[in-house]
Amino acid sequence: MSTSAEAAWGITHLRHVALACSAFDECLDYYAGPWGLRPLGDSDGQTAVLRGTGAEHHVLELHRADRNGIDHISLGLADDRSVDEAAAGLAGRGVTLLSEPAELDRPGAGYGFRIADPEGRIVELAARTQAVSALPDDATPAKIAHVVLNTADIEALCDWWCDVLGFRVSDWSERQMVFLRCNADHHSIAFNRSEWASLNHVAYEVPSLDAYMTSLGRLARAGHAVGWGPGRHGPGNNAFGYFVDPAGTVPEVTAEVQQVDEATWVPRTWPRTPELSDRWGTAGPPSPEMRQHMAGSPE
Ligand SMILES: [Fe+2]
Structure with missing residues (x-):
C-alpha cells in the first residue's frame, strides 16, 4: 500500500479553524473588532463565521459552547477527485471516516469529509469551497x-x-x-x-x-x-x-x-x-x- 505522501492527493493549505467558545458574544466582538476579521452574514447567536482578506471563504468559526478549544480544523484539497482519493486512501489505512465525501451543508459549502486524529481532533478535508469577493490587502489578517x-x-x-x-x-x-x-x-x-x-x-x-x-x-x-x-x-x-x-x-x-x-x-x-x-x-x-x-x- 502506498503512503499518502506518494498518493495523488495532497493537502494544499489550512482553510479555517472552528473554535468552541465559552464567551461567544465577547469573542465575536473581539475578532470582528480590533482583531480585524469580517463577519460573513449575521450570527444566529450560536455560530459566527468570519473571513480574512485572503481568498479563503472564511478563516474562523466561533461556536457557542460551555468549553473552549478546537471544534474542528479544515484542510484544503485541490479538487473533488482528490477528496475521493483521500477518503479511499485514509479508509484503506484504517482511518475512520466520520462522514463520507459529500457536498457540505456548511458555511462556504464545498465537497469534503471528516476524520478524527488519534487524539480525537476533528479534521475536515474539503475542496471546491465558495469564492468570496476581493478585499483590500490591509493591516488585518489574510x-x-x-x-x-x-x-x-x-x-x-x-x-x-x-x-x-x-x-x-x-x-x-x-x-x-x-x-x-x-x-x-x-x-x-x-x-x-x-x-x-x-x-x-x-x-x-x-x-x-x-x-x-x-x-x-x-x-x-x-x-x-x-x-x-x-x-x-x-x-x-x-x-x-x-x-x-x-x-x-x-x-x-x-x-x-x-x-x-x-x-x-x-x-x-x-x-x-x-x-x-x-x-x-x-x-x-x-x-x-x-x-x-x-x-x-x-x-
Ligand atoms: Fe505561533
Whole structure:
C-alpha cells in the first residue's frame, strides 16, 4: 500500500479553524473588532463565521459552547477527485471516516469529509469551497498561518500527521515542539509536548511587518495590550505577537513566515536558547499567565 505522501492527493493549505467558545458574544466582538476579521452574514447567536482578506471563504468559526478549544480544523484539497482519493486512501489505512465525501451543508459549502486524529481532533478535508469577493490587502489578517496543538504524545501525533495526512517536518524546537508544513509555509500545524491534548494557539497572518506593527497598535488602542511580543521566532522566522481573547484562548498576529523550498529543505533541531527563541531580543520569555492560557483545558 502506498503512503499518502506518494498518493495523488495532497493537502494544499489550512482553510479555517472552528473554535468552541465559552464567551461567544465577547469573542465575536473581539475578532470582528480590533482583531480585524469580517463577519460573513449575521450570527444566529450560536455560530459566527468570519473571513480574512485572503481568498479563503472564511478563516474562523466561533461556536457557542460551555468549553473552549478546537471544534474542528479544515484542510484544503485541490479538487473533488482528490477528496475521493483521500477518503479511499485514509479508509484503506484504517482511518475512520466520520462522514463520507459529500457536498457540505456548511458555511462556504464545498465537497469534503471528516476524520478524527488519534487524539480525537476533528479534521475536515474539503475542496471546491465558495469564492468570496476581493478585499483590500490591509493591516488585518489574510489567513490562518498556523494552529499549534498541545499533545500528550508528540512523537505519535507527528508520525500520524506526516504518514497519514502527508505533512512534512520543517523543524523541531528541541523535542518540545515540532513544526509541520503542507505547502511552502514553514508550518501550518505544530505540536507542543504537553500533559494533555488541547489548543495552544491560532496564528493569523498579516501581509507585512508594517501591517503586523499596525495590528499590535490597533489592538493596544482598543485596550488589548500584546501579552507576549513583539518578537521574532527562530523556527519559521516569523514575527509574533500573542494575545488572550475574551474566552482565554490565545490568538497570535504573525508576519513574514519563512517560505520553504521543498526540494532543498533540511529539518533542523533548534536549541531553546533566548537568542534563538527571541531573535530580536524584544520579547523575552512568555509570562506564567500566557503559558497557562497556552496550556488550554484538557479536551
Ligand atoms: Fe505561533
